[in-house]
Amino acid sequence: MGRVLAVIIWLLTLGSVSLFFVKKWWFPTAISEHAPALDRQFMLTIIVVGLAFTAAQIGLGYMVWKYRETGNRQRALYTHGSSKLEVIWTTVTAVIFIGLAVMGQSVWASLRFNEAPAGSFPVEVVAQQFQWNFHYAGKDGVFGRTDPQLIDDSSLNFIGLDDADPNMKDDAVHSVLVVPVNRPVELSLRSKDVIHNFWVPQLRFKQDLVPGMVIKVHFTANTVGKYELACAELCGQLHFKMKSYLLVLPAEEHQALMALPQEDFQTKVTELLTKYQLPAY
């Protein structure tokens, strides 16, 4: 019985580890500046985790194989432990674990401990149940005033733009996020109703949109293309359909798009959505 158990534990370990090793199902290719560092930290962590997991399971299998009850009437080893061992393994794990925790802060710090660099491309994001609204400042670079009192979904004023504000004349609101490549993007995240979450797997980036709060985050996308954008916080019935796209455009194409008046903006984005293809998965 002990040997069967040992073999099964080892086989399960082998199966589990190989699933991580073959990487058939793995991260989609990253497209953001912070992603390589993040992926490296992930790989480092997963290697530590994998080694610890494998060592523990091999050890467990070894114990049940080696120390299964056999015919001889010898008694088990009489010991109550070893303070030396306790100290050693407590220290070693503490160093490794806390070391990982500290190393895990660097990407976080680069993204969250400072504001978006000057010259970032600003977008105001207003999420609502099952729909994304991205508000672009347009040519003048100034966002038109918004007010919750003015929100009216039935007349398609999803974010409550104030018509009376001259700054809004060149603004555009669209359900697709269009950003320039290799330039920092600053998102001001808001929600109209419940908590949503901005999630683009390729960006390795996630942030809740919390009603009543404006949360500013920033990232830099470095690969042109079209990517799926999802809501990753349960927001109600059609949560699984709260989908949009992230378009990362070359600087000129992006600039040209932002200079378009509202109506042309809409048609151009639709055009771009067909021009660019999703990455092959």
Place this chain on the structure above:
Amino acid sequence: MSGETHAEVHRHPAPTSFIRKYIFSVDHKVIGIQYILLALVAVLVGMTMSVLMRMNLSWPGTNWPILGTLFPGGAPDGMMTPEFYLSLVTMHGTIMVFFVLTTAPQGGFGNYFLPIQIGAEDMAFPVLNMLSFWVTFVGFIVILSAIFFSGAESTVGPIGGWTGYAPLSAVGQIAGPGQGLGMNLWIISIAIFCVGSLLGALNFITTLLNMRTRGMSLMRMPLTCWAWFTTAVLALLSFPVLLGGGILLLLDRVAGTSFFIPGGLYISGLLSGTDARFPIHTGGSPILWQHLFWFFGHPEVYIAILPGMGATSHILSTFARKPVFGYRAMVFAIFAIGLLGFFVWGHHMFISGMSPYSAMTFSILTLSIGVPSAVKTFNWLGTLWGGRIRFTTAMLFAIGFVSLFVAGGITGLVLGQTSLDLPMHDTYFVTAHFHLVMGVASIFGMFAATYFWFPKMFGRMMNEKLGKIHFWITFVGVYCIFVPMHTMGISGMPRRFAQFTEYEYLKSLHPLVVFVSIAAIATVLIQILFYLNLFWSMFKGEKASQNPWDATTLEWNTTSPPPHDNFAGVLPVVHRGPYEFAVPGAPNDFLMQTDPEPGEVPAGEGSGNGHDGHKH
């Protein structure tokens, strides 16, 4: 002390009426079994829900005629609606976490064995104990009623996940299906559950501090008792916080207050304050709910797993025929886990909008909690090392617990890092992590406990052959279910999606999804074998002796099942630590806690603490 022995024996008579004996019993053993039965019913409901969810995820758009018949609203034409699926998610989580993982390990086995293992004849407050069960029971009825009273909304309960994040859970009907009466019932059920758990925790702590028998010093207690005690302390300090949060949430829903609801919300075409269906709200903080919830929610994880750890230590030692390796380290590790458990709740909220600096602090504290967990694992391996392992079903499940605890716990090193939470948060990686460690590992601990203590509880043995089949398939099954979920999460698959059909990047994962579902259905089906074994053995199992496992602790010092007052009026006296196996020079390979010093045994020994299977 020898001079103060009391001459007379006066025993509490067992109640004779059926109701006092089995229904409103104040006997901790009956209450323990009641808790276990409650968990056995609840886990059936929870598992059924998980099977329904897997069906919907793997074969979307398939017509299941039986579903259409059973839930004409939730699955018209036999196809599940998204809201039906999401209500399954919520109810599965809530029922499993509260009514299975909190009741069976603590209320069930803890209630039954804590008093016996410390040599008490009952809990400190038997009536309170009875109340705690019946309050919990009412909580269960209320959560079940949510299944039926949400019927008009074509759901089987509220939509919010077991975490019920505000303001989705706070604004009411206008936020869509699953936000009506069902949500109120959900909150009320949890509040009731909190009260029941608090009464239980109070009882556990007092009993352990006040009712230990002679010689049962703290450091002579079985590790199970340490685990139950620490669990009770966690419950005592964390459930009130959830209760407080629940009251605030309910007030937001029914009294129009704004604890968690900010101003200026615009939901379903209505601006807050412009319509009777959506009264005016200002200034509430959605994140406040998350803090209150997770301040409870994280200790809750340890409430679920600590008793499993205790049972595993106990069973590993017994069947390795060897003292627990590093008893003191084990006790300190339990304490360290319990203590740190209160300072890591923020790791659920890295990307919630909380300050990134507090996120960093929480992250480092979180990875620190891995240290005592690793220490426990090392000591379990140390306990097996040099042992003479007997592979009973209980032992198999205990070894399985160690394997699964490592598998599930270790990915906490990934999720606990702020940076890595950016891609991993709210994906199947998280689902895999917590199901393995707090779900499956805890349940394995409880399976081990069931096979181990069943003879004591019912006076009959469980069928070992069926038990072993149950173990093999379940063990392989849970690995097949939850390991692939990690890679789904790495690929970016979000939790709580009713379907994966909308996203291109999720389509390549479909074979994995189907594989997991098949493994899940097989694993669930094999549990029928466990139920059959359990109930068949209760009535038809081979008769159990007083100490069938040659174990050492006090519960094996009394009859199987124990009499109404546990030790037939003769409380045992403890002479040594709990895990004295393989003592050199001792006549047997185990010394019971009650055995007097060898060599000093006066003639006629054994009259007071007779135990069979132990011959001098």
Place this chain on the structure above:
Amino acid sequence: MATMVTSTKQLPQRKSGGGSKLPGSNGRSGKGNGHEGPFPEYDSTANRYRIGMWVGLASILMLFTALTSAYIVRAASSNDWKALPMPRILLLSTAVILLSSATLEYAKRKLKASQESGYKTWLLITTALGLGFLASQLLAWRQLVGQGVYVATHPHSSFFYLLTATHGVHLLGGLLALVYLIVRTSKPLDESFQAKRLAAAGAVGIYWHFMDILWIYLFLLLFLWR
């Protein structure tokens, strides 16, 4: 409690430390086991009531800690916080509950001195004061309602109603305990019953004083800290 009849009389006298002669448990030989000093007082009802009461109070304390942190966070997180004018009658509430603590102490002293009727009288007075406190709290609510301040009016009023109600419910529990003590005065006396009664009165005393202090704390939180 069943008395303990054990096999101890047949056992040799324990050595200090109570350890086993064999290499003892927990990796120590002979020592380190059973260093608890005297054995736990198994029969001590008073101990059990007291421990149970303190443990219970710890959980009540956690509930109010949670509500307090919600109060502080909520007050700081928005600009809709309006201070509630203090209903004057709360001063009366405070005086009444303080007085009730004193009368309960007096009742306990009577019990210790075995003055049955005095004990009962002072318990009744305490109960009446407790009821008076609740009535005064209700009047405060009515005053506020009269001014058009309801639970949802603004966050401070929400917290005021919530905290006073939660405290009131707990105090009601204390009143039930007092009634229980009063009912038990009519039972005939014997020694063990007297001990049990002292234990119960002691536990109820702890609870009642805790409710008293809790109210003072809430009062300061609500109207001084704001």
